[in-house]
Amino acid sequence: MNAVMDAVCRLTGHMVLPRELETLRGRCLLHVSDTPSSFYGDLERLRAFLRPLALIHTGDLADDVKLELHPGELGLYRRKAGDLFRRLGTFPEGLFIVSGNHDRPQEIRRLAPTATVIEGGAVIRPCGLFIAVAHHFRNLPQPARPFNLYGHSPSPPPPEIPGIIFLNGLDTLSAIDVESGKVHSIAYPPYVNGDRCRKRKIGL
Numbered sequence: 001m002n003a004v005m006d007a008v009c010r011l012t013g014h015m016v017l018p019r020e021l022e023t024l025r026g027r028c029l030l031h032v033s034d035t036p037s038s039f040y041g042d043l044e045r046l047r048a049f050l051r052p053l054a055l056i057h058t059g060d061l062a063d064d065v066k067l068e069l070h071p072g073e074l075g076l077y078r079r080k081a082g083d084l085f086r087r088l089g090t091f092p093e094g095l096f097i098v099s100g101n102h103d104r105p106q107e108i109r110r111l112a113p114t115a116t117v118i119e120g121g122a123v124i125r126p127c128g129l130f131i132a133v134a135h136h137f138r139n140l141p142q143p144a145r146p147f148n149l150y151g152h153s154p155s156p157p158p159p160e161i162p163g164i165i166f167l168n169g170l171d172t173l174s175a176i177d178v179e180s181g182k183v184h185s186i187a188y189p190p191y192v193n194g195d196r197c198r199k200r201k202i203g204l
Contacts, residue, residue, distance in 0.1 A: 014041075024184065025049070026053070030050060031169050033060065034058075034196055036062070036063045037065075039191075040084050040087050053091060059099060059102075059103060061108070074104065095115040095116070096124055096126070097117050098118045098133050099119050121139040129146065129178065132148045133148075133150070135152050146164060146181070147176065172186060172187060
């Protein structure tokens with residue numbers, strides 16, 4: 001059945017669940033960033049598959065609603081972000097949301113009152129791991145922590161520092177094994193980049 005589902009996912013353009021990561025189920029953190037609303041269903045499936053202890057979102061919850069450019073779309077943003085939070089539910093170690101340039105932190109707090117909402121950059125400690133988070137790479141707290149998570153845009157290659165990991169959630173999702181600290185990258189479905197820019201093509 002798994003092979004059949006994977007083939008269907010490839011044909012439809014939706015996310016292929018990483019079956020090789022089943023051993024991480026219930027013992028990982030999930031990092032995601034810059035999510036268009038079209039991705040919410042796949043993210044919900046991934047969350048149910050991995051059952052992560054915490055989810056860290058580094059900004060732009062509804063990245064197909066560009067509030068920084070179109071503030072009049074706040075109502076649309078509220079509906080889409082609310083849908084995201086309903087799909088995600090709660091996490092044993094918490095839901096951490098970094099406010100991005102297309103977010104409204106006050107709306108996030110209203111829609112997800114139990115989430116930890118971060119403006120700018122901060123250091124968090126889910127499962128005892130030291131993790132620096134920010135929406136922009138430039139806002140990551142210094143000095144660098146063992147894990148440094150961000151999004152927003154492609155950035156120059158971060159410095160190579162032994163024992164220090166930089167993860168850009170714009171490029172891939174990441175599942176962090178809380179026991180070993182190993183990072184597993186998960187590819188976004190092909191449609192995500194286009195939908196971030198409102199370029200998705202709709203067939204007849």
